[in-house]
Amino acid sequence: MKPENFRDLMRLVHGFEAAKILLVANDLGLFKRLDPPRGAAEVAGELGVDSRALELLMNALTALGLLEKSGSTYRNAPVAAAYLAGDSYRGHIFRHIHHCWESWNDLAGVLRRGGPDLVRESVILHDEEDWNRDFIRGMDDVTRDLAPQVVTQLDLTGVRRLLDVGGGPGTYARAFLTAHPRLTDVTIFDLPFALAVARERLEGCPRRDDVRLVAGDFNKDTLGDGFDAIWVSQVLHSQSEAGCRTLLAKAAQALAPGGRLLVHEFLLDAERTQPLTAALFAVHMLVMTAGGRAYSGEEIAGWMRECGLVDIEVRKVSDDTGVVQGRRHCP
Ligand SMILES: C[S@@+](CC[C@H](N)C(=O)[O-])C[C@H]1O[C@@H](n2cnc3c(N)ncnc32)[C@H](O)[C@@H]1O
Numbered sequence: 001m002k003p004e005n006f007r008d009l010m011r012l013v014h015g016f017e018a019a020k021i022l023l024v025a026n027d028l029g030l031f032k033r034l035d036p037p038r039g040a041a042e043v044a045g046e047l048g049v050d051s052r053a054l055e056l057l058m059n060a061l062t063a064l065g066l067l068e069k070s071g072s073t074y075r076n077a078p079v080a081a082a083y084l085a086g087d088s089y090r091g092h093i094f095r096h097i098h099h100c101w102e103s104w105n106d107l108a109g110v111l112r113r114g115g116p117d118l119v120r121e122s123v124i125l126h127d128e129e130d131w132n133r134d135f136i137r138g139m140d141d142v143t144r145d146l147a148p149q150v151v152t153q154l155d156l157t158g159v160r161r162l163l164d165v166g167g168g169p170g171t172y173a174r175a176f177l178t179a180h181p182r183l184t185d186v187t188i189f190d191l192p193f194a195l196a197v198a199r200e201r202l203e204g205c206p207r208r209d210d211v212r213l214v215a216g217d218f219n220k221d222t223l224g225d226g227f228d229a230i231w232v233s234q235v236l237h238s239q240s241e242a243g244c245r246t247l248l249a250k251a252a253q254a255l256a257p258g259g260r261l262l263v264h265e266f267l268l269d270a271e272r273t274q275p276l277t278a279a280l281f282a283v284h285m286l287v288m289t290a291g292g293r294a295y296s297g298e299e300i301a302g303w304m305r306e307c308g309l310v311d312i313e314v315r316k317v318s319d320d321t322g323v324v325q326g327r328r329h330c331p
Helices: 006-028 040-047 051-063 078-083 092-104 107-113 129-151 171-179 192-201 241-253 276-288 297-306
Strands: 067-070 073-076 161-165 185-190 211-215 227-233 255-265 310-316 322-327
Touching: 006 051, 006 092, 040 051, 051 067, 051 073, 073 078, 092 129, 092 276, 107 276, 129 171, 129 192, 161 171, 161 241, 171 185, 171 192, 171 211, 171 227, 185 192, 192 211, 227 241, 241 255, 241 297, 255 297, 297 310, 297 322
Parallel strands: 161 185, 161 227, 185 211, 227 255
Antiparallel strands: 067 073, 255 322, 310 322
8 A cells, every 4th residue: 555654665575574463473383372272371381482472472473463372372263273273284485485584685885886686586596405404495485375266277279298387396286277177288397396285286186197397497408399388377586587588488399389378477567667476576576586576467478489489379377366378370
């Protein structure tokens, strides 16, 4: 919301306190310990933290609407019970965001240098297992509801073989196979640590045999060939403009004649100032990557034209994201 007065500015700036409280509580596994409801001292003993400090944190979580307090006992509010505890836990994405906080702390340094010191998002450059697992499982947390909604809007008439570049946890692969029964072969191309998560997440998928996992680095390896469609979702933003051009050219080469390239991103408008999610995400990529940012639909469409793709279209597919689509010329 656009700040209009000093009070709004203060509310904006204080936002970090609520975020930090939630992120630390999630890291501690606090929400997972409140079924049945418990007192702060008991939970503090189990977590090995100071009981007075935890009580203050839990009171603030109550004020935020994440806990409910009755006497000296706390229980999860419905939203915390739904997403931060139990089988439907989606806190990996919050753990990932908390890992990124360290890089955000250096925003002023990033502005001076033009980029981060630690290239975290360039996942090849670090091998911290927790960081990587939370990142990829976090992608599943975020896309579990979104993927089915997005893939049903895509025209995949005649598509049998689909390549999902940077397919991460396999959430889109699963959604494609559910929504498009004529697909017979979905290949997820990603780095080995991401495929390890995909393997786990795809267990029990009714069409598991139709998914292939191919380990590779799209900056070094080729993507294969003869695909009827290639899906590149939330990948370009981690690459520089030159990296995007190279990756799209590689993808265009991997298409069968008439095949479609579909790029899914937080798309900026032509001014690159809206929507808010994309403009903030551009800064996130500034602090996390060497050369990445959010892009506009027109920038991506232009790179597709450079690759010789035709019938290029840009369209919104969710509140925050859009798809840029192009087709390899069919002689
Ligand atoms: C932000 S996630 C997006 C995951 C998924 N496509 C989605 O939309 O939710 C970026 C994905 O790109 C993969 N990736 C990043 N660099 C890569 C590279 N050089 N080669 C292959 N995959 C890469 C990451 O491992 C991760 O799965």
